[in-house]
Amino acid sequence: MRVLRSRRALSALIASLALLIGLTAAGASPAYAGLDGPVAAYLDQHCGMGTTGSGGTTTVVPVDRVTLNLEAVSHGPADSKITAVYTIPGTSKYGTLFGQFDPTKGNVTFNYTVDNPPADATLSISYEVAWADGTYYSTTLTRPLLHCTWDNTTGVDREWWFDDSYVTAFQQCTTVGTWPYSIRAVDVTVHISHDLADASRFARQPVWVDYWIPGKKGYTSGASGTTDSVGDAWVTFRLVAPPTGAELDILSSVRGDTSPTYPVHRWVTIGC
Numbered sequence: 001m002r003v004l005r006s007r008r009a010l011s012a013l014i015a016s017l018a019l020l021i022g023l024t025a026a027g028a029s030p031a032y033a034g035l036d037g038p039v040a041a042y043l044d045q046h047c048g049m050g051t052t053g054s055g056g057t058t059t060v061v062p063v064d065r066v067t068l069n070l071e072a073v074s075h076g077p078a079d080s081k082i083t084a085v086y087t088i089p090g091t092s093k094y095g096t097l098f099g100q101f102d103p104t105k106g107n108v109t110f111n112y113t114v115d116n117p118p119a120d121a122t123l124s125i126s127y128e129v130a131w132a133d134g135t136y137y138s139t140t141l142t143r144p145l146l147h148c149t150w151d152n153t154t155g156v157d158r159e160w161w162f163d164d165s166y167v168t169a170f171q172q173c174t175t176v177g178t179w180p181y182s183i184r185a186v187d188v189t190v191h192i193s194h195d196l197a198d199a200s201r202f203a204r205q206p207v208w209v210d211y212w213i214p215g216k217k218g219y220t221s222g223a224s225g226t227t228d229s230v231g232d233a234w235v236t237f238r239l240v241a242p243p244t245g246a247e248l249d250i251l252s253s254v255r256g257d258t259s260p261t262y263p264v265h266r267w268v269t270i271g272c
Contacts, residue, residue, distance in 0.1 A: 038075040038137045039129055043068055044265050047148035048247055050214065052115050062148040064117040065214060068110045068125055069251070069263040070101070077101030079132035084110045086125045088145060091118060101129075105208055105253045106261045109219055114145070121145040164262040165202070165231075165254045166193045173272035176240055185240045186272035188222070192252055192264070194231035202231035205255040209235050212249040213242070213270075219251065227254075242270045 043066070050063035068084055080101045087094045095112045102108060114123075123145040128138035170189045175182040190209050194202045205227050210219040222237030242248075252264040 038073060038135070039139075040071040040073050040260065041068065041127070041139075041141055042071070042263050042265075043125065043141060043143060045123070045143075045146045046249075046267055047146055048214065050113055050115065061115050062117070062150055064114040064146045064148045065249075066112040066114060066123065066125075067249070067251075067265060068112075068127070069107060069265070070109075070127065070129070071107045071260055071263070072101045072129075073260055075131060075135060075137075077106040078103045081130045082108060082127060084125060084127040086112050086114075086123060088114070088118070088121050089124060091121065105255075106259075107253060107263065109210070109251060109263070111212060111218065111249075113214065117145050117148050119147045121147075164194070164198070164256070165252065165264045167191070167250065167252050167264045167266050168193075169248075169250055169266060169268045171268075171271050174238075176238075183241050184272060185238055186242055186270060187236055187238050188248070188250070189234060189236040190223070190250060190252060192227070192231075192233045192235075192254060194227075196230065199230040201257050202227050202254060203229050203257075205231070205257065207233045207235065207255065208253040208261075209237065210251045210253070211237065211239075212251070213239075213246055214249070215243075215246075219249075222250075239270070242272065244270055244272060246270050 046065045048063055048065055049060055051058045051060055053059055066086060070082065082099045083096065085094065085096045093114060097110045099108045099110060123143050124140060126140040130136050168191045172187040174185050174187055176185050177183050192207055206224065207227060208224045209222045211222045212219045223235035225233045225235040227233040248268050248270050250266045250268065253261045254264060255261050
């Protein structure tokens with residue numbers, strides 16, 4: 001299911017295939033498919049409500065918000081081109097997105113919205129990564145698709161198989177500007193923490209927090225910081241005139257002492 005091709009030399013190809021076979025024989029966890037290879041994938045699904053159509057003909061429908069986070073592991077993240085396509089076999093639903101790894105964080109995140117996700121369907125996501133040095137990696141992930149309905153639209157998630165960190169979000173309503181021209185805003189403070197047993201892995205490491213509001217363009221960089229001696233960090237970002245009651249998708253990237261930047265994904269409702 002995975003292909004890793006190096007166009008530089010046949011010996012590199014043989015070595016890569018040997019590594020892949022060794023990982024398969026060892027029973028590498030599907031949650032971190034490719035973690036010991038060039039790319040690790042994290043897949044998350046979340047039920048919500050969205051709209052279809054445009055202008056005055058929009059319709060509110062249940063949706064499955066699919067998030068795909070890719071992490072460059074054994075290959076540097078710079079100079080990459082990524083194509084990620086989702087399909088639902090047996091339907092005409094599909095989506096294609098393009099991107100590249102962030103050269104600092106080493107990861108990239110794609111968001112898809114599946115309208116009226118059918119029951120008992122399969123979600124298939126294929127992605128390929130091409131680096132400027134000629135290295136190429138591709139694979140396909142399959143998961144059961146969440147069946148999001150009018151009666152099943154909130155609090156229904158299929159998140160990362162496990163999180164290396166814990167994230168809690170706090171909201172503080174405020175305003176910016178001077179009355180009568182002041183504008184409503186919300187300060188979102190994100191607390192990132194770890195088990196004491198893992199503190200040494202995440203102590204004094206960089207963290208980044210990005211956010212996405214469905215209907216807006218992709219993720220926005222929210223804040224960054226550094227963990228303390230026990231792997232905790234507090235970072236705050238501000239949303240100006242946010243849509244009250246809308247969902248806020250928070251994605252924290254936490255650097256570990258072995259270099260990968262693990263994602264931690266949370267959905268909250270904007271309360272201001």
